[in-house]
Amino acid sequence: MKKWDIIENILVEKLVFWGKGFARLKSENEDIDGRVLMITWGPVPGAVVNLRLLKKRKTYFETQIVETIKKSPIEIDHPTNKYGMSGGWKWINIPYEEQLKIKEGQVQEALHNLKKRQEDITFLPIEASPTIDGYRNKVEFSYGKYLSNKYDIEQHFNVWFHKQGEFSKIEDMEWCPLIDEIQNEVYRDVKEFTKTLGLPVYDQMRQEWFFRHILIRKTHFCNEMMLLLSFNPEYFEKNTKLNKNEKLGLIKDFLIWLTEKYSFITSIYFSHNPNKADVCIWDLELIYGETTIKEELLGLSFNISPTSFFQTNSTGAEKLYSMVLDFAHKENLKDFTVLDLYGWTWTIWMIFAKHWAKYVHSVELVASASKDWEKNAQFNGITNMTFVNKKVENFLWKYLADWNTADLLIIDPPRAWMHPDALPNIINFGTKQIIYVSCNPSTLARDLEYILDNSDYKIEKIQAMDMFPHTNHIETIVSLIK
Numbered sequence: 001m002k003k004w005d006i007i008e009n010i011l012v013e014k015l016v017f018w019g020k021g022f023a024r025l026k027s028e029n030e031d032i033d034g035r036v037l038m039i040t041w042g043p044v045p046g047a048v049v050n051l052r053l054l055k056k057r058k059t060y061f062e063t064q065i066v067e068t069i070k071k072s073p074i075e076i077d078h079p080t081n082k083y084g085m086s087g088g089w090k091w092i093n094i095p096y097e098e099q100l101k102i103k104e105g106q107v108q109e110a111l112h113n114l115k116k117r118q119e120d121i122t123f124l125p126i127e128a129s130p131t132i133d134g135y136r137n138k139v140e141f142s143y144g145k146y147l148s149n150k151y152d153i154e155q156h157f158n159v160w161f162h163k164q165g166e167f168s169k170i171e172d173m174e175w176c177p178l179i180d181e182i183q184n185e186v187y188r189d190v191k192e193f194t195k196t197l198g199l200p201v202y203d204q205m206r207q208e209w210f211f212r213h214i215l216i217r218k219t220h221f222c223n224e225m226m227l228l229l230s231f232n233p234e235y236f237e238k239n240t241k242l243n244k245n246e247k248l249g250l251i252k253d254f255l256i257w258l259t260e261k262y263s264f265i266t267s268i269y270f271s272h273n274p275n276k277a278d279v280c281i282w283d284l285e286l287i288y289g290e291t292t293i294k295e296e297l298l299g300l301s302f303n304i305s306p307t308s309f310f311q312t313n314s315t316g317a318e319k320l321y322s323m324v325l326d327f328a329h330k331e332n333l334k335d336f337t338v339l340d341l342y343g344w345t346w347t348i349w350m351i352f353a354k355h356w357a358k359y360v361h362s363v364e365l366v367a368s369a370s371k372d373w374e375k376n377a378q379f380n381g382i383t384n385m386t387f388v389n390k391k392v393e394n395f396l397w398k399y400l401a402d403w404n405t406a407d408l409l410i411i412d413p414p415r416a417w418m419h420p421d422a423l424p425n426i427i428n429f430g431t432k433q434i435i436y437v438s439c440n441p442s443t444l445a446r447d448l449e450y451i452l453d454n455s456d457y458k459i460e461k462i463q464a465m466d467m468f469p470h471t472n473h474i475e476t477i478v479s480l481i482k
Helices: 096-110 112-116 181-195 234-238 244-261 314-327 347-355 367-379 392-401 422-428 441-454
Strands: 006-011 021-024 036-040 048-056 060-070 123-127 138-148 153-160 166-170 211-218 225-231 265-272 283-289 293-297 300-304 337-341 359-363 385-388 408-411 433-438 458-465 475-481
Touching: 006 036, 006 060, 036 048, 096 112, 096 123, 096 441, 096 458, 112 441, 138 181, 153 166, 153 181, 181 211, 181 225, 181 244, 211 265, 225 244, 244 265, 244 283, 293 314, 300 347, 300 367, 314 347, 314 433, 314 458, 314 475, 337 347, 337 392, 347 359, 347 367, 347 385, 367 385, 392 422, 422 441, 433 441, 441 458, 441 475
Parallel strands: 036 060, 123 458, 225 265, 337 359, 337 408, 359 385, 408 433
Antiparallel strands: 006 048, 021 036, 048 060, 138 153, 138 166, 138 211, 211 225, 265 283, 293 300, 433 475, 458 475
16 A cells, blocks of 8 residues: 555544544554554544545554545534535534534543552533634635636635645635624625735745735624735835835725724734734735724623734633632632743733732743733733743743742643643642633643642543534643642
8 A cells, every 4th residue: 555545435533633534544454454544624423435545654544535425414504604624613504512522532632541540530521612603703814816727616706714734825715714794795895805906915835916915803792893904015115117005005995984884893914024924914004093902701892903812702701710710719819829831821810810810920932022011011900910931841940949939820822732841840830720721622731640640739620612513623621730
């Protein structure tokens, strides 16, 4: 069996983390019979599929679906989704209750080795997202082309998302199920207007031409919208016959006119973006309204700029933060100093500081992000919170060396990992409780195993929470008690 071979009639047994399917190969060849198959491109448990072999690893084969022979018995057509399974919502045709079961099972499977270290681990039932469809408060659409000799496709002005597995191709669609209908309407209006201007879409391969991205942020509880249009300003330098001011003036006038049609649009930006990387935000120019839009969560107000880190599911964020507060026994926090590591959103830690804790120290490497949140802290009258811009592993050593202490330690690392050098100092704190909030069960398992093996902390309880319906992403909260 070699690369690009087709493997036929494979039953998808289950979904594992990162949304990949799991199956086993049945073959007359004893060397590969029973070999694990990892499946991409929208596998659904119970489906029978044909696969293309991509890579042969030592213990498994990487494959992708080329054809579905028999749909899974759990698969349904989502009532409002018009475009099938996209890269951004691969699970949309799996009923939501099934999605929750799959995610809960993935967390328990990722953490199953912990039971060798502690038998009495309490797994609480998974919490669903309060909003299932149209929950995202931020979305970024890309301009581009879709040229394919293989499929005889030649599309020169597309706006939507990258085709799954083909970065240079942008598909052209009118709707996204992860945002609400109002955001979809605004997206369609901007898309259709920009088509009329005769300006080409940016070519990521050649790194030239004009339109690049549409970014929309809309707050759920305050109903304010920010629009951002990203384009390459160098296009006019190479096309001097075009009147740059006239073209940009037409775009600006249209976007400002949209505020008459949609009164909730309160902020509009241009992003002058010659960056060769596929990023949306570069040199920002406010062309209308306020520099920020407002959102409210659990009694606090937050001003969100184009670059602000903010949870993309507002109702889900309220649920997650409430769960963290409950795990922390919020009624006992009034005399507690809380140390937050990897505080990149800061929303929850400001809620701790405002309503519950005596003092909060929040550590995050990105200085520009902390400046935004220092302003939000001042806006909410929060004076018992310190923002620290350092690498967590470096900060912890110095914090301990200066004989500083904390009563509660909260860890919320990025998806990739928590630096291994941080773990020894985390357990050296000796706080009464550690709360670990994770978006990656595999790295969570690794870190919890280290903590259990090298300290007298025990797991009090574990609970998963679904922040991102129709995707493979999952949040997990763990309480460790000394």
